[in-house]
Amino acid sequence: MAIEGDRRLLLGRIVGVYGVAGWVKLESHSEPRLRIFNYQPWLLKTAQAEHEVEGCHGRAQGKGIVATLPGVTDRDQAAALVGAEIWVWRSALPKIKNDEVYxxxxxxxxxxxxxxxxxxxxxxxxxxxxxxxxxxxxxxxxxxxxxxxxxxxxxxxxxxxxxxxxxxxxx
Missing domain, CATH: 2.30.30.240 (PRC-barrel domain)
Structure with missing residues (x-):
């Protein structure tokens, strides 16, 4: 949930499908790349719509990342999300030390x-x-x-x- 004055940050995108059970392949801009799962809820933004999802889980798979999203249970649903951007609220990022900046x-x-x-x-x-x-x-x-x-x-x-x-x- 965003706080007043909060802004969105582009943290990654869905770049493909993985398997037949609704898993997706991700591109992550976080460092390390699996940290993308620490920042939720995600705001999934496609050309047609935008919606918030929470409870996304994933793992490293080869050189990439794969994820499961709540409510996405088959390959067709996953394919419909390919190209979606993953945004998070700035307030979802953890607090940092005084001498550090994002x-x-x-x-x-x-x-x-x-x-x-x-x-x-x-x-x-x-x-x-x-x-x-x-x-x-x-x-x-x-x-x-x-x-x-x-x-x-x-x-x-x-x-x-x-x-x-x-x-x-x-x-």
């Missing part, structure tokens, strides 16, 4: 240099293996800033919706 909470924040020059807003963040990268966009350009605390990222202030970075505005 990537989703950074999206839309203004990014400024230590000299106060605005670089734009956070579009999204992605992982590279070595470190995460903040994608910052303004009207003219896109910048990729390594998410390295202390070296490039100096301050994240969710109250003022601003991230301060040590970054050359010309780069």
């Amino acid at each position: 990537w989703t909470d950074l999206e839309g924040l203004e990014v400024v240099t230590t000299l106060g020059i605005s670089l734009g807003r956070v579009s999204h963040i992605f992982a590279t293996g070595a470190n995460d990268v903040i994608v910052v966009r303004d009207a003219e350009r896109e910048r990729l800033i390594p998410f390295v605390s202390g070296q490039f990222v100096h301050d994240i202030n969710l109250d003022t919706r601003r991230i301060t970075v040590d970054w050359d505005p010309e780069f």
Whole structure:
């Protein structure tokens, strides 16, 4: 159940069917990928409709994930859900420590240099293996800033919706 002012987060999608008993194959954006089952209820969104489901269970299957959803008991019902997006309410995510942030909470924040020059807003963040990268966009350009605390990222202030970075505005 959402709280006032809550927003939705895209956490995955149904990408196929598995077997004949109504199981589905999932793509999960959570880390680790099976953690998607910890965040419920799910809001399943298709082109035609949207509905909330709770009590979804699943497991790893080969290189993917399979799941069973309440009320989905055969292959035809499962096939009708292929392509559905899995959304959750932000409030479904667990509380984190004061020095941690969810990537989703950074999206839309203004990014400024230590000299106060605005670089734009956070579009999204992605992982590279070595470190995460903040994608910052303004009207003219896109910048990729390594998410390295202390070296490039100096301050994240969710109250003022601003991230301060040590970054050359010309780069």
